[in-house]
Amino acid sequence: MHPTPTDGTRAGLADEFRRVRALTEHLCEPLAIEDYGLQVVPEASPPKWHLAHVSWFYETFLLMPSLDGYRPFDPRFAHLFNSYYEQTGSGFWPRAERGLLSRPRVEEVYDYRRHVDTAMLRLIECCDAERWPRVELRLRIGLNHEQQHQELLLTDIKRNLAHNPLRPAYRADLAAPAPGAPEPLNWVSFDGGLVEIGAGAEGFAYDNERPRHRVFLEPFALADRLVSNAEFLAFVEDGGYHDPAHWLSDGWARVRAEGWEAPLYWERVDGRWQTLTLGGMRPLDPAEPVCHLSYYEADAYASWAGKSLPTEAQWEHAAAGVALAGNFLDSGLLHPRPARGSGIRQLFGDLWEWTASAYLAYPGYRAPGGAIGEYNGKFMCNQMVLRGGSCVSSRDHLRLSYRNFFYPHERWQFKGFRLAEVE
Amino acid sequence: MHPTPTDGTRAGLADEFRRVRALTEHLCEPLAIEDYGLQVVPEASPPKWHLAHVSWFYETFLLMPSLDGYRPFDPRFAHLFNSYYEQTGSGFWPRAERGLLSRPRVEEVYDYRRHVDTAMLRLIECCDAERWPRVELRLRIGLNHEQQHQELLLTDIKRNLAHNPLRPAYRADLAAPAPGAPEPLNWVSFDGGLVEIGAGAEGFAYDNERPRHRVFLEPFALADRLVSNAEFLAFVEDGGYHDPAHWLSDGWARVRAEGWEAPLYWERVDGRWQTLTLGGMRPLDPAEPVCHLSYYEADAYASWAGKSLPTEAQWEHAAAGVALAGNFLDSGLLHPRPARGSGIRQLFGDLWEWTASAYLAYPGYRAPGGAIGEYNGKFMCNQMVLRGGSCVSSRDHLRLSYRNFFYPHERWQFKGFRLAEVE
Amino acid sequence: MHPTPTDGTRAGLADEFRRVRALTEHLCEPLAIEDYGLQVVPEASPPKWHLAHVSWFYETFLLMPSLDGYRPFDPRFAHLFNSYYEQTGSGFWPRAERGLLSRPRVEEVYDYRRHVDTAMLRLIECCDAERWPRVELRLRIGLNHEQQHQELLLTDIKRNLAHNPLRPAYRADLAAPAPGAPEPLNWVSFDGGLVEIGAGAEGFAYDNERPRHRVFLEPFALADRLVSNAEFLAFVEDGGYHDPAHWLSDGWARVRAEGWEAPLYWERVDGRWQTLTLGGMRPLDPAEPVCHLSYYEADAYASWAGKSLPTEAQWEHAAAGVALAGNFLDSGLLHPRPARGSGIRQLFGDLWEWTASAYLAYPGYRAPGGAIGEYNGKFMCNQMVLRGGSCVSSRDHLRLSYRNFFYPHERWQFKGFRLAEVE
Amino acid sequence: MHPTPTDGTRAGLADEFRRVRALTEHLCEPLAIEDYGLQVVPEASPPKWHLAHVSWFYETFLLMPSLDGYRPFDPRFAHLFNSYYEQTGSGFWPRAERGLLSRPRVEEVYDYRRHVDTAMLRLIECCDAERWPRVELRLRIGLNHEQQHQELLLTDIKRNLAHNPLRPAYRADLAAPAPGAPEPLNWVSFDGGLVEIGAGAEGFAYDNERPRHRVFLEPFALADRLVSNAEFLAFVEDGGYHDPAHWLSDGWARVRAEGWEAPLYWERVDGRWQTLTLGGMRPLDPAEPVCHLSYYEADAYASWAGKSLPTEAQWEHAAAGVALAGNFLDSGLLHPRPARGSGIRQLFGDLWEWTASAYLAYPGYRAPGGAIGEYNGKFMCNQMVLRGGSCVSSRDHLRLSYRNFFYPHERWQFKGFRLAEVE
Numbered sequence A, B, C, D: 001m002h003p004t005p006t007d008g009t010r011a012g013l014a015d016e017f018r019r020v021r022a023l024t025e026h027l028c029e030p031l032a033i034e035d036y037g038l039q040v041v042p043e044a045s046p047p048k049w050h051l052a053h054v055s056w057f058y059e060t061f062l063l064m065p066s067l068d069g070y071r072p073f074d075p076r077f078a079h080l081f082n083s084y085y086e087q088t089g090s091g092f093w094p095r096a097e098r099g100l101l102s103r104p105r106v107e108e109v110y111d112y113r114r115h116v117d118t119a120m121l122r123l124i125e126c127c128d129a130e131r132w133p134r135v136e137l138r139l140r141i142g143l144n145h146e147q148q149h150q151e152l153l154l155t156d157i158k159r160n161l162a163h164n165p166l167r168p169a170y171r172a173d174l175a176a177p178a179p180g181a182p183e184p185l186n187w188v189s190f191d192g193g194l195v196e197i198g199a200g201a202e203g204f205a206y207d208n209e210r211p212r213h214r215v216f217l218e219p220f221a222l223a224d225r226l227v228s229n230a231e232f233l234a235f236v237e238d239g240g241y242h243d244p245a246h247w248l249s250d251g252w253a254r255v256r257a258e259g260w261e262a263p264l265y266w267e268r269v270d271g272r273w274q275t276l277t278l279g280g281m282r283p284l285d286p287a288e289p290v291c292h293l294s295y296y297e298a299d300a301y302a303s304w305a306g307k308s309l310p311t312e313a314q315w316e317h318a319a320a321g322v323a324l325a326g327n328f329l330d331s332g333l334l335h336p337r338p339a340r341g342s343g344i345r346q347l348f349g350d351l352w353e354w355t356a357s358a359y360l361a362y363p364g365y366r367a368p369g370g371a372i373g374e375y376n377g378k379f380m381c382n383q384m385v386l387r388g389g390s391c392v393s394s395r396d397h398l399r400l401s402y403r404n405f406f407y408p409h410e411r412w413q414f415k416g417f418r419l420a421e422v423e
C-alpha cells in the first residue's frame, strides 16, 4: 500500500485509492454488526463512524467542489459524519454521541462507501488538467487521512471492547509470542549543535511538519530502545502511582481522580499482571515495551529514573540516519514486540513515543485557508508531540518529520516512551 | 394472551409462558441488528438488554432455586442483566451503560432465551407439588414482569430512535388516522364518602396494590376524557411554558434547565406542530389526548385551567364500575386515539394518567422478603402514581387496582392526564 | 414572644413585630463578622442573607404596596435578597451563590433592618382601615416567615461552621447534660376511624394546613417517644448503612454517592462516637433522640426494626389531645433532650418528626394568587412532611396542624423520627 | 522595596523582610472584614488565605526546620494554609473551598503573621553560620513568594469583587486617566541567530529560569507596543468571537461553553463599552493595552490579524537590551496605561505578555529535591509562558529571564499581548 506512489500517474493514484479503501474494510472484517456502533468514551469513535467519516472527507473536499454533477449519497450525512470542521457549514453531530445512532445501518454505510468510491474513481480519471493539481493534493491528504483513521479504528475497537466484562477479542487468531526478559538498555550519545528538522519543500507532508528550520541542541543521549514492561513494573512496585513526588501536578490530579494504578489495559488477576491486547488477554511480557500510557506516566517514570524524555528535535535528529522500518500495521502483529538486536532501535513502529515537546507551530508556520486548514493548526495547544508510528500505523503513512499529537492524559493509543538525558 | 389464565392448569401456564415469550420477540421483529444495542439516555434501555433481562429474571428467581441441575447459560450474564436487585449477590452493570456492550451479540441473546425457555417449560412440567405453589406465584410475577418490559421495549425504542436526526420509524406501516377536532369535555360527579381501594386477597396482584383498605373521599368530579392536544396547545400558545406562576418549583427548574417548550416529541416544523410516533412523524392531531408529558406539565396545565389532577383513590373509585377495555397494545395502533362516544371514558388504555398521589405504601403494606421483595417497595419515594394503562400495555396485564409509578420529570412513557375538581 | 397575640390591637402587633425582629438579631450576637457571609452548601444560607431577606419580605409585600411614599433602602437589594419568588419581577440572585457577596457589609444590612423597622412601625400605626385587614394578614405572615428563618439561621450556622476542621462552636457557653441511658420505649394504640385534620377556618394558619378535612385511619399504634441515639446506634453497628435490604432505592443511591456511615454530625473519634452541637463537640448521649437524619435513614431504620413511620394524619390525630409544650427554642438548650416521664411525649419540640406522608395539597386546597401565593403551594412535590417543631423552633410559631416539609435526603435540620405500626 | 538587596547583610535582609511583609498588609487596608474571606471561583483565593499562606511558607520551610524551639502558632494551620505542597505531610484544604472557612478570623490571621514575623526576625539574627546559606536562600524564595502573592492578592480581589452586582471598587480613590487614541503601531526587526536565554549561575533566580542555554532564532519582528483596546475592539466588532476560523479548537470550545463575547471585565452598558478596574467601572480607553484575556483570545486576534505571538526566546532576546522599567505596582496606578513615546516599549510592566511558548523545562533543567522543589517544576505541562510583569507586579520582583505561566483559558490576571512575525 503506497499513498505516495512513485510513478505519480493517475492510474497509480487510482490504484492507491482502491488499496487504501480496501484496507479499511479489511480491518472491519472481524467485527460483528453489533460492534460497529459502539462508543464507550467520547474519544473512541464507533467503527461505523470511521467508515463513513473518511468517505465524507472525500465527498466534502473533493467530490462536491470538483466533480461536476456529483450528488451526495444523503445530504444529511454531512452533519452526521463531519468530525470537527467548523467552516464546512454543516455543523457536526456531537463527538460524544457518535455511538447513539443506530441508523444509517452498517450496510447503508457500506453503500455510502461504494457511492463515494465510484465517484472518486471517475474524478481521478476525468478531472481536467487545470483542476488536477488541487485534486491530487487533496486526494493525497484524503488517503493519508483515511490511513490515520485506520489506526484509530483499531485503537478505538480495542478501547470499546475493553469496556465489556466478557473481554471479547477483536481477533482470536493473533499469534502471542512467549514472554521473555528485556535486553539490556544502552545509551547512545549525540553531539547536538545547530541541526535542521521538519519537512523540506518537496514531496507530500502535512502542513504542521513545515517549514524545515534550524534548532540548536545541547549534547544529549538517548536510550537505545523503548522502556520495557519489566522496567515500568519496577516503578509500579516501588509505589510510583502513590508518590506525588514523581508527578506533574496535572498528572497527579488525574491519577487521583481516575484511580490509576498501572498503564491502561494492565490487570492484576490472581496476583499476576495481565494485559489486554487486540488478541485478548495475555500475561504481561516483561520484554515488551510498556504501552498505553499517558504523557504523565511517561514523565513520572522518567522523573523517578532521574532522566527525561527526548524533545521532538532530539528525536528527529537521532532518527535522521535510521531506516524507516519496524513493526508496523503491515506486520500483522497488532501489538508491540520486544527490542531485539543492537544499536538505537524501535524509533519507528512498535509504539508512538511521547516527546517532551508541546505541539506548537514551527517558526513561520501558516495554516492553509478554508475548512481543510482546520486539519492540523487548530490543535496547536495543550497537546504533546509523539513521534515514530506504532504497530497499528501503516509504514508508508509515516515520515521522519511526522508529528502526531495527543493530550497528555490520553492513553488509548499505542504509545510508549524512550528515556533521554542532556549531558 | 392471558398471563392469569382461567383454567390455572400447568399446561395452561406453559401455554401462557410461550405466548408472552413470543410476543416479546414479535415486538422486536421490525428492528435492525444495529437498533438492539441502542441507549441514548440512562432510562431507555436497549432492546437487547430487555430481551436478556426478562430471561435473567426467570433464571434467577425460578430456575436457579427450583430446577435441579439447571446450569446458567453464562454465569456472567447475572451481572450484565440484573437490573437493580441488590440482594442477588451478582451486583449489576450500571444502568446508564447498558448500551455500551456490543456482546453478547443479538443472536447469542436469542440463544439465551431459547435456553431459558426450554428449562422453564421443563420446570413447569416437572416441578414437584411441594415446590409448585411458590414456583407458580413466581412464574406469574415473571410473566407480568415480562409484560411490563414489553411496554418498556416500545417506549424505549421510541425514545432511542427519536434521538436520531434521520427520524427513523419503528414501523413505517402503521395506520395514521386523519386529524380531527376533539369532542367537548364534560364533567362527571361522584359523591365520595368512605370507599375501598386496592386489591383484595384473591387473585394475582402486585404487593403494592395491597392491602385493600378504606379511604374517605370528599365529593369530586372528573373530566369524562383525557386532555386533548387542542386543549394543551392552548396552554402552550398562552405562554404556559414561560410563566412560572403555573408551575411547581421543581417543575419550573426542569423547564428552565432542559429548555422545555412543549411535550416530548412535539416539533414545530415550518410553523406547524408535528409529533413523533412509532410510525414516524405525523401532524399533531388536535383530537388526540396529549401525550408524553411529565407530572410537572400535567400539574401546570391543571393549575392554569383552575383544576387539579385526580388522586389515585378518586381515580380507582370512579373506574370501579367501568369495563376494563380500551386502546391497548392489542389494538396494534401503538398510539393513543381520540375519545369517541359519551360517558366517562379513556380510563383504561390510550395513556397512563398522572394522578395527584405520591407512590407510597398502603396502610399495613409489607414488602416480601428476599431479592424479589425489591420489586416494588423500594421505589416508594419521590415518584407519582399513574393509573389505567396505555396503548402499549397488554390489556390482560392491567387491573383496576394496578399502580404504575414514575418520577415527576419523566416523559418518555405514554402518559397523559385527566382533570379533576373537589367540590 | 407571640406572633399571634391575643389582644389583636395594632399596638400589640407593633410590640410583636419589635420582639420578633429583636430575637433575630439576638440570635446573631455570638457571630463573628466573618461568619455572616458563610455558605458551605447551597441549602445553608449565610446569616447576612437571612437578616436581609426577612426584611426584604416586609419591604416587598407590605411597604412597597401599602406604605405611601416608601422608598426602598436600595432598589438593587430586591434582586439580591429575594429567595425564590418568581412573580415579583426582580428575579433573584442564585441560591448557591449567596455566600459569594461580601457587600453589602454586615453593618449595612443592619442599617437596612433599621430602615425597614422604622417604616413598618409607621405602617402599623398609620395604615388606613380599608387596607388594614390585608396589611394585618401579611404582617402575620411576615412575622411567621421571620420565625421560620430564625430556625434556619441556627440550622444553617450549625451546618456552615461544621465544615470547618477547627470545629468552632456557635456558643461555647451552652450547658451539656450528662449522657445517660434512654427510657424504655412503649407503644400507644389508637382506634383510628374517620377523623379530621387540618386547620379550621378561624385563626392564623398557613394555606397548606387548610382546608380541614376528614381522613379515614385504620387502627394504629405509635411509639411513645422518639427513637434514641442508643437505638439508632444498634442499627449502625448491625451494618445498617451497608445493607441495601433496608433502604429505599433512592436512599441507597444517596448512601453510596455520599458515603454515609451515620447521621450527619456524628463522628467517630478514637473509637468513640461524638456529635457536633451548637455548643461544640460532645460525646454521643445514648438517651437523646437521634437527630439530623434524612427520611431515607428514618425509613431504613423503621424497615430494619420491622415498623413504619407515622403518616401525618396519624400524627396529627395522636397529637390532637396533647398540650403544645416541649423543648423549643425558648428553652435555650438549642439541642434535643432525652425523653423523660411517661405517656406519649416529644410530639412537640425537640425534633421535627419525619412522617410517611408526601407533602401534597389537602383536598380542595387552592394556592392564593400573586407572588405571595408562592409561599407553600409550589413546593408540593418531591418532599416529605415533618411535624411537631424542634428545639430551635419558637413555641408560639407552632400549631397542631403545622406542616413542615423537606426533601427526603436533607439532613441539616433538627429532624428525628418516631416508629409507628398499623395493626 | 528590594527583595534582592545589594548589601546582602543580615540586617539588610531583615529590613527587606519587614518591608515585604508590610506591603502585603498595606494592600489589604482598603478591604472590609467581609472581603477577606471571599472566593467566587476556585482560582481566586480569599485575601485572608493569602495573608496566612505566605506566613505558612516561612513557618514550614524556614522556622520549623531551622529555628530551634519554634512552636507553630496553630499546628492545624499547616493543613489549612498549605497551597499544594504534597510532600510536607500535612495535606491541604481543597483550593476551591478556601472561601468556606470563616475561622480563623481576620484578626487571628494577623496575630499569626505577628507570630511568624517575630520568629523570622529572630532566625535572621541568630541563625548560626553553618545553616545560614540555606536559610538565606529560602528566605529569598520566601520573599519572592510573598511578592507573587501580593500580585495575586490584587488580581483575586478584583475577580472576587467583580462577581458582585453592586460593583464595589477596591479603591474608590484611584486616578482614572482621560481616554485617548492609541499611538501608531510600528515593527522592530531582529536578526535572530544563535542567542542565549535564561538566568546565569549568579544571583537569585527561580529554578525554572535555568540553565542559561543557546537557542536558534530565525529573523523576526515584534510590534513596538502591546495591542490596544481600539485594535482589539475592531476584532470584536468584526465578529471575532463568532467565527471559529480564527480560533484554536480548545479556544473555540471555551468561547462557546462560557459564552465569551469580549475580554473579561468588558461590559456593554447602554451601547458603550466599559471595563471594570480596581478603581471601579470606567469607559473603555481605546489607547490602553487590551487586558484580561486568555491565550486563546490573544492567539485568535493574532490569527485574524495575520500575525503570531512571540516565543519566549524571541521576547527575551528582544528585551535583553531594554531597561527593566515601566508601569509596575510601584506606580500606584493598579491599571495598565497607554504606550507613549517611541521604540520598543511596554516590554516590562503594564501587562504580562502571552507568548507562543509552552511552559516546559529548559534543556538540562532539574527540579530541586523535597517539598520546596514543587515550586515550579511540577507545573511544566498544559500552561503557556508569560513575560514581562504587570502593573500589579513589584518592579524588583522581576528579571529579564522571569517566566510566568498560566493555563491558556485563564483571564483574571493582568495579561495582554504583543504581535510578532517571522520573516
Ligand SMILES: [Fe+3]
Pocket: A053, A083, A145, A149
Ligand atoms: Fe478525520
Ligand SMILES: [Fe+3]
Pocket: B053, B083, B145, B149
Ligand atoms: Fe425488570
Ligand SMILES: [Fe+3]
Pocket: C053, C083, C145, C149
Ligand atoms: Fe423566606
Ligand SMILES: [Fe+3]
Pocket: D053, D083, D145, D149
Ligand atoms: Fe504560594
